[in-house]
Every structure is written in structure tokens, then in C-alpha cells.
Amino acid sequence: MASSSASSSMPRMSFRVFLSFRYEDVRHNFIGHLCKALDHAGIFTYNAIDIEESGMGEDMSITIMKAIEESRVAIIVFSEKYTLSSWCLKVLAKIIECKEQKDLIVLPVFYKVNPGDVTRDASKLGKNLETAKRWKAALYYAGDLFGWRVRRGASKLGKDLETAKRWMMALREARDLLGWRLGYESSEATLIKDIVKTISELISFDVYLSFRSKDVCENFVKSLNEALVHKGINTFMDSDNLRMGHDFPPALMDAMELSRMYIVVFSENYAESPWCLKELMWILERKNRRKKLMLPIFYKVAPGMMRAKNELEEPGTVRAQKEPGKVKSYGEALEKHKVEYGMRKVKKWREALSEAADVNGKHLPDGNEDDWIPRIVEEIEKMIAEIR
The missing domain is CATH 3.40.50.10140 (Toll/interleukin-1 receptor homology (TIR) domain)
Incomplete structure (x- = not known):
């Protein structure tokens, strides 16, 4: 052994x-x-x-x-x-x-x-x-x-x-x-x-977890993944180790293709990652064309921050203080991407974020995982039961 x-x-x-x-x-x-x-x-x-x-x-x-x-x-x-x-x-x-x-x-x-x-x-x-x-x-x-x-x-x-x-x-x-x-x-x-x-050909997943690892990988997403696995839900958790070069690696493409539904965790610095934005567009395409299910989770981020050009915010949203050199705004992150990726692509990413913000999901304003994870798992179980 x-x-x-x-x-x-x-x-x-x-x-x-x-x-x-x-x-x-x-x-x-x-x-x-x-x-x-x-x-x-x-x-x-x-x-x-x-x-x-x-x-x-x-x-x-x-x-x-x-x-x-x-x-x-x-x-x-x-x-x-x-x-x-x-x-x-x-x-x-x-x-x-x-x-x-x-x-x-x-x-x-x-x-x-x-x-x-x-x-x-x-x-x-x-x-x-x-x-x-x-x-x-x-x-x-x-x-x-x-x-x-x-x-x-x-x-x-x-x-x-x-x-x-x-x-x-x-x-x-x-x-x-x-x-x-x-x-x-x-x-x-x-x-x-x-x-x-x-x-690889034997694998099919119930849930594909998409997230910005630098924000939530070690806490919320890991705990959510463990809770789903405990319930017998087969998950694929994306990893920075799989992201190399400019194209999606085969393992990532296969996992996204073979998943029944997608969980996208929008966090504070999500829009900083071009990988996350590319992945979101791919997921939304599968959602719209193949009618696959998607559950957005807004982790310490108001859905309104993702909408429109002027970053409309939900009433009562309190903006965090911006640390030097750190992007807190989705709009600022998208503006930075224009230099490398061009206005046309960034426009599509902005539209994808706005579309995702309008999908019914879960908003965790304070990131209190212990309270929210059981409720999220219960919601995912119901969604999977509909498509199994």
C-alpha cells in the first residue's frame, strides 16, 4: 500500500x-x-x-x-x-x-x-x-x-x-x-x-464551485464544499493550480461541462481575476443555452455592486474603506482590465456580472458561515433533486 x-x-x-x-x-x-x-x-x-x-x-x-x-x-x-x-x-x-x-x-x-x-x-x-x-x-x-x-x-x-x-x-x-x-x-x-x-470519463459532478481563491478559498468555500460532500453531493472545486496560460485547461473544461449545476461565489475581489470573469461567461452560456442551474452567492458583496456602469448599490450598503493599492470596486477592477483585454471584452464581462447579479441567489452581508452554510446546502439539495 x-x-x-x-x-x-x-x-x-x-x-x-x-x-x-x-x-x-x-x-x-x-x-x-x-x-x-x-x-x-x-x-x-x-x-x-x-x-x-x-x-x-x-x-x-x-x-x-x-x-x-x-x-x-x-x-x-x-x-x-x-x-x-x-x-x-x-x-x-x-x-x-x-x-x-x-x-x-x-x-x-x-x-x-x-x-x-x-x-x-x-x-x-x-x-x-x-x-x-x-x-x-x-x-x-x-x-x-x-x-x-x-x-x-x-x-x-x-x-x-x-x-x-x-x-x-x-x-x-x-x-x-x-x-x-x-x-x-x-x-x-x-x-x-x-x-x-x-x-476522467467516469466523472460527473453535481456541483461546480467557482470562486476567487485569494478571497474565500481557505474558509467559506472549503467549509461549503465539505458540507456538500458530507451530504453525498459530488463536487468539483476549482483551483488556481489548474489555471495556467490563457486557455482553460482540459481538466477544468471537462469539469464544467460535466457538472449539473454551478455555484458562483462573488467576493470582494472577484472582478480582479480575468480567470473568474472568463469562467463566469462560460457558466452563463451553459445556463442560458443548456438550461443548467446556477446559484450565485454574494459573499460580503451586495449584488448592486455588480450592476451597471456606475455601480449602483443596494440601499443601506456600507462601502468598506479602501486600503492603499487594493481594489475594492468591481468597476475599478474592470477599468484596469481594459489595458490588457480591451474595451469590447471588458464590456462583455460587465454585462455578465450584471446578469449574474439578477439571478436569485444568497447574500451573505456579514460572511457568517456557520449560519448560512446549512441553508445554502439545503437549497442546493433541492435544486439537485429537480435535475437528477
Whole structure:
């Protein structure tokens, strides 16, 4: 198994891939490259250190089993020594259990081994089961002669027997699943690209969260995302890590296209970001042409600040004091963009902001998250129920 870690700085989505592998077999290259490629595609991964090899306790084991239950996809990397680890087999059995009970998608990778190698390991385990059965029968017989202490040992062996049986069945089932085989002459880069492509095609999101990360990423949006995930709502949380160059990266485009609805968090410095403005135009186009739902959240910003050229404000709005060198006005931010992007584009951005301001949403004048997040989640649940 792998180390307890997650993709880059913070999870961008609830879509999670659990990676099961034997640490000493694949730790140096393949797993590291695969995790990096999945992270670049915006896919959150979970890996967990082999409990036996790391010396970690039962608490970590419980955490890892819970991570499997919360995952959407499990990738099992069968390597030369995978089946020699009782921890790997325990995790494998849990993965197969979740496949049957929770519709977990399981994808095996045969890393420099053949599927038949897994079969042979299962056969060896089967022979051990037969031996264990004979031992159990002998212990029970001896228990009748010598007392309950011996029979207690037989009972423990019975539990071990059931565990081994589950492991054998899990190995056989995983062996027969559709997956990938990497031979000694195969290209790891090509295989990793294929794995990422396959998983990306499986993704669909209930909610796409669009926001200005410098304003609210570490507090409000993160808390909102966690609350949505807790309710079983599949989210994609945009990240500055995905924004490179002038064009939308494929991972971002795919996530926006595959989302059922959009949550746009308008914050104090939202209009400073050309990325946010481009994203808003794209979202509004999907809303208008494809009838996708959009819920704007006005975080410490009055909707009136986004309207018209003269930035009409709602009655009673109190303007924050402007700090030196810091833009507080949407109008000022748009004026600055004219230099680089031109008047025509800025005009479209201004119109997009005005349109978004007229969409029914939630206004958080004081940013009190504890009060507002449950209400927002409830509203999102209702909206999703209409389109599911």
C-alpha cells in the first residue's frame, strides 16, 4: 500500500480514487507518476501506508477502511509481492466488499505480472485453506478431550479461515475484472495516460464551485464544499493550480461541462481575476443555452455592486474603506482590465456580472458561515433533486 496522502494542497472534488498497492514493489516510479497525473487532471487520490510495514496502529486502519468506503474508484496495482502482504489482502477484500455493496468501481493494474500469477496465488491460498480446515477439525476433536482452551484456539483458527476465504475470493474476483497489464517492455507513461483518461470519463459532478481563491478559498468555500460532500453531493472545486496560460485547461473544461449545476461565489475581489470573469461567461452560456442551474452567492458583496456602469448599490450598503493599492470596486477592477483585454471584452464581462447579479441567489452581508452554510446546502439539495 501507499502513504497516507492526498493530491497537492487541498481536495478539489469529492470524486476520490483509492490506490491499493505493495509499497516496496512500485513506490519509486509508477505510483508517484500516476498520482501526479491524476492530481494534474483535478482528481483527488487517497493512498495509505501498509500498516504492517509502517508500524501504525488500528486507528490508521480504520481511517483507511473509511477512505475506501468514501471512494468512487479503486485502482488495485497487482505486483510481484502484492499477495504476500496480509495488509494488502485485507484492503483488497474491503475493496471488493464495497464494489458489491456500494457500487465502487474497481480497476486492476497488473504491474509486471500476469493475471494468471494472481490465480496461482489464490490456488496456494486455497491449499492453505484445506490444511487449515483439517487443523480446525483436529483442534475441536482435541478440545473435546482436553478442555475449552484448545477449542478456543480452534475458534480463532476458524476466524482466520474465514478471513483467508474472503481473501481468496477477492483475489479471484479482482483477477477477472477489466483493467490494464504493464509488461517489462510496456510504456508506463502510455498506461498512466490511459488510466487518467478512463477515470476522467467516469466523472460527473453535481456541483461546480467557482470562486476567487485569494478571497474565500481557505474558509467559506472549503467549509461549503465539505458540507456538500458530507451530504453525498459530488463536487468539483476549482483551483488556481489548474489555471495556467490563457486557455482553460482540459481538466477544468471537462469539469464544467460535466457538472449539473454551478455555484458562483462573488467576493470582494472577484472582478480582479480575468480567470473568474472568463469562467463566469462560460457558466452563463451553459445556463442560458443548456438550461443548467446556477446559484450565485454574494459573499460580503451586495449584488448592486455588480450592476451597471456606475455601480449602483443596494440601499443601506456600507462601502468598506479602501486600503492603499487594493481594489475594492468591481468597476475599478474592470477599468484596469481594459489595458490588457480591451474595451469590447471588458464590456462583455460587465454585462455578465450584471446578469449574474439578477439571478436569485444568497447574500451573505456579514460572511457568517456557520449560519448560512446549512441553508445554502439545503437549497442546493433541492435544486439537485429537480435535475437528477
